[in-house]
Amino acid sequence: MEEEIFNPRTDLAQLNQSVTEIKNALAKVVVGQQEMITLLIAGILANGHVLIEGVPGVAKTLTAKLMAKCIDTNFSRIQFTPDLMPSDVLGTSIFNPKQSGFEFKPGPIFGNVVLVDEINRAPAKTQSALFEVMEERQVTIDGNTYPMQEPFVILATQNPIDQEGTYRLPEAQLDRFLFKIEVKYPTLEEETAILQQHHQQKTSEQLDEIKPILNAAQIETYRNQVRSLHVEPKLLEFVARIIHETRNSKSLYLGGSPRASLAIINAAKAIAAMSGRDFVTPDDIIYVTPAVLRHRIMLSPDKEMEGVTPDEVVHQIIQKLEIPR
Amino acid sequence: MYKVICLLFCFFISASFTTQKHAVKEASAVLKTDSSALTIRHFNAASLEDYRQHRDFKYVDHPGEGISLWDQFWRWFWYWIDNLMAGKVTGSIMQLLFIILGAGALVFMVLKLMGMDMMQIFTGKTSTVEIPYQESIENIHEISFEEEIEKAISNRNFRLAVRLLYLNCLKKLSDAGAIQWKADKTNQAYLHELKNPEQQQKFGLLTRQFEYVWYGDFKVDQEHFQQIRNSFQQFNPKLR
Numbered sequence A: 001m002e003e004e005i006f007n008p009r010t011d012l013a014q015l016n017q018s019v020t021e022i023k024n025a026l027a028k029v030v031v032g033q034q035e036m037i038t039l040l041i042a043g044i045l046a047n048g049h050v051l052i053e054g055v056p057g058v059a060k061t062l063t064a065k066l067m068a069k070c071i072d073t074n075f076s077r078i079q080f081t082p083d084l085m086p087s088d089v090l091g092t093s094i095f096n097p098k099q100s101g102f103e104f105k106p107g108p109i110f111g112n113v114v115l116v117d118e119i120n121r122a123p124a125k126t127q128s129a130l131f132e133v134m135e136e137r138q139v140t141i142d143g144n145t146y147p148m149q150e151p152f153v154i155l156a157t158q159n160p161i162d163q164e165g166t167y168r169l170p171e172a173q174l175d176r177f178l179f180k181i182e183v184k185y186p187t188l189e190e191e192t193a194i195l196q197q198h199h200q201q202k203t204s205e206q207l208d209e210i211k212p213i214l215n216a217a218q219i220e221t222y223r224n225q226v227r228s229l230h231v232e233p234k235l236l237e238f239v240a241r242i243i244h245e246t247r248n249s250k251s252l253y254l255g256g257s258p259r260a261s262l263a264i265i266n267a268a269k270a271i272a273a274m275s276g277r278d279f280v281t282p283d284d285i286i287y288v289t290p291a292v293l294r295h296r297i298m299l300s301p302d303k304e305m306e307g308v309t310p311d312e313v314v315h316q317i318i319q320k321l322e323i324p325r
Numbered sequence B: 001m002y003k004v005i006c007l008l009f010c011f012f013i014s015a016s017f018t019t020q021k022h023a024v025k026e027a028s029a030v031l032k033t034d035s036s037a038l039t040i041r042h043f044n045a046a047s048l049e050d051y052r053q054h055r056d057f058k059y060v061d062h063p064g065e066g067i068s069l070w071d072q073f074w075r076w077f078w079y080w081i082d083n084l085m086a087g088k089v090t091g092s093i094m095q096l097l098f099i100i101l102g103a104g105a106l107v108f109m110v111l112k113l114m115g116m117d118m119m120q121i122f123t124g125k126t127s128t129v130e131i132p133y134q135e136s137i138e139n140i141h142e143i144s145f146e147e148e149i150e151k152a153i154s155n156r157n158f159r160l161a162v163r164l165l166y167l168n169c170l171k172k173l174s175d176a177g178a179i180q181w182k183a184d185k186t187n188q189a190y191l192h193e194l195k196n197p198e199q200q201q202k203f204g205l206l207t208r209q210f211e212y213v214w215y216g217d218f219k220v221d222q223e224h225f226q227q228i229r230n231s232f233q234q235f236n237p238k239l240r
Helices: A013-029 A036-043 A062-068 A086-091 A131-135 A190-197 A202-209 A214-228 A234-250 A258-274 A282-291 A301-306 A308-317 B003-027 B045-054 B069-086 B090-113 B118-123 B145-154 B158-175 B186-192 B197-214 B221-237
Strands: A049-053 A075-079 A091-094 A099-107 A113-117 A138-141 A142-146 A153-158 A176-183 A252-254
Touching: A013 A036, A013 A062, A013 A252, A013 A258, A036 A062, A036 A153, A036 A176, A036 A214, A036 A258, A036 A282, A036 B221, A049 A062, A049 A202, A062 A075, A062 A153, A075 A091, A086 A202, A086 B186, A091 B197, A113 B090, A153 A176, A176 A282, A202 B069, A214 A258, A234 A258, A234 A282, A234 A301, A252 B186, A258 A282, A282 B186, A308 B145, B090 B197, B158 B197, B158 B221, B197 B221
Parallel strands: A049 A153, A049 A176, A075 A113, A113 A153
Antiparallel strands: A091 A099, A138 A142
């Protein structure tokens, strides 16, 4: 009935078609993990970087690689190791004897979709090399600034920090990730399906079958559409209240930043667009908030000792707030 | 060469013996006698008596002599503790007990200072976050919907009228026991609460209409409003 009454102001049909195609393509290889796939797509549409965390062997890297395969742009991969240097990521100036001058050799960060695998295995020195490029989408070396080509998305994977050989990422870097997606173990049924797929040797065939679905121009168009979605002022206030509560919560040592508020709005817009709506609802905000906040907030020492998770605190904060209606 | 070395060796040996003899002769010549006068000093008898009377220097114990009942109690208490600790087995058990009690008290103090919920450590249940709860400005059970809707229509505020229609619908669902009204629940949460599939499908359509108008800021004229109102009116009587 509402289709007869309300004509959408933004045509999101093409966007939804592409989203469905990507989901279908990934579902051929990755069993389950629907939330991870939805948030990955939302991250790309919201022009944000995504951090995927999970124990080894839960298809983090595979999903990120597949997502990159669905996008027809330059893909590069950096394996973060403890001895990695900033110049290994950003690039370096090399003396060219023929021209009698230094020549900049771009590093692997100069791609459209960059997969940073096991990001928390490199120390803080290397991590800090990503600060400028993640936020400002440019690299400054030897006084020269090199802008990144759009789209520029970092898909990073990491193991939980309590695992051997990992470092905690700097807060400033974590704040630059739109989402932190936590990948859980598959369910019993999903695990059985994974084994069946592996037994029938389908995975490698299906991996080759995946063809690019989106190109750079399409991504730019979709991003503009997402940016133009309507957000009711009461919902903006709702987001501000959530973030404000994180700053005043006794359970938290560090609350959300203004960048977190912006991230919630941008991500909620992407989720709304993926649902075919050109406006944001409280459900969109509540859906994205844990993924936006879980890596940005820090638990107070007592809550950390009690085993409380950031998600639990976020849920409790949201439950105490009235839904704007 | 060896002959030269032997000659040199004999020369140095003979030279050292000669020096020693000369030194002995010189040492016997410096003896002197001390003839200075000596002064004998005696202890002060009064001071000695004072020290003898001091409690700290009385090594024989006479319990209860010149001390208060409180001091006597503590004297008895420490005497009792000493006796407890004296035995080999009992002493070690008591020592262990005191150490455990001391460590427990220390842990208790640290946890108290950190403000941790100690029951939670044992039960594993997470405590709720303390946030001042803000009461809803509107309570759907206190709104006179018919009156407010008519007022909104007469003011041609159809957007507000749609919102009131939706809130009224939630109230009716709550009264019918189909949902549990709570200010922190979203529309989708209410939708999932409905068990009747037909009711769920129809309420889903009403929810979408409300969301388009209220969150989507879609303009509603009188004609559109009438269509929306009709769909609400069709749904409401089915609620029991």
